Amino acid sequence: MRDCIDQQETPSTLRLLPSVIRLRQVFEQHYECGQAGVRWRDGPAVNNEDRMVSPYDEQARSVRKRELVCLGYKVHLTETCDQDPQKPHLIVQVHTVAATVADSVVVEPILQDQRDREMAPSILLVDQGYTSATSLL
Structure with missing residues (x-):
């Protein structure tokens, strides 16, 4: 070619x-x-x-996390959890970023979006990969 x-x-x-x-x-x-x-x-x-x-997608990228290789994008889902335990948890937000963006970088934009929509949780639970000194402060 x-x-x-x-x-x-x-x-x-x-x-x-x-x-x-x-x-x-x-x-x-x-x-x-x-x-x-x-x-x-x-x-x-x-x-x-x-x-x-x-x-086909010039924005798609690749990232390796231990033995897992991701091609394309990362999707971060926010789920409700401070509601009545008898009710189902709901996905209230989907945040998509390039695969090369570190998980810890998306915490603040996700929280800001929830604050803007008056949906910020009273307690935020995240996986260890999302923590950083900045987000803990």
């Missing part, structure tokens, strides 16, 4: 299509071209914040 798209007889408008530009970027980040041909890189050519993982 790369050689064909770079041919002089290929219309320049084709080279400038956003999907072709993204596909080329993904290819260059994950493959190397050498005398022996094309081969998979040992690791991506750029860091996770800059590395595109899909030619």
Whole structure:
């Protein structure tokens, strides 16, 4: 594909299509071209914040947490818990961020959104990955 798209007889408008530009970027980040041909890189050519993982979604990123690898986005769900224990807990907020955003960074925006909607909990329970010195203060 790369050689064909770079041919002089290929219309320049084709080279400038956003999907072709993204596909080329993904290819260059994950493959190397050498005398022996094309081969998979040992690791991506750029860091996770800059590395595109899909030619279909240029904002999707990759992150590794222990043995778990996530491609795309992280979704943070907020559930009610300071209500009558006989009633079901409800998901009241969905917060989506790039996969490379640390969990501890999203606590304040989530809380601020809940304050703005007058839904801030009396007690906030979070997983250890969401804690930081700033959020504890």
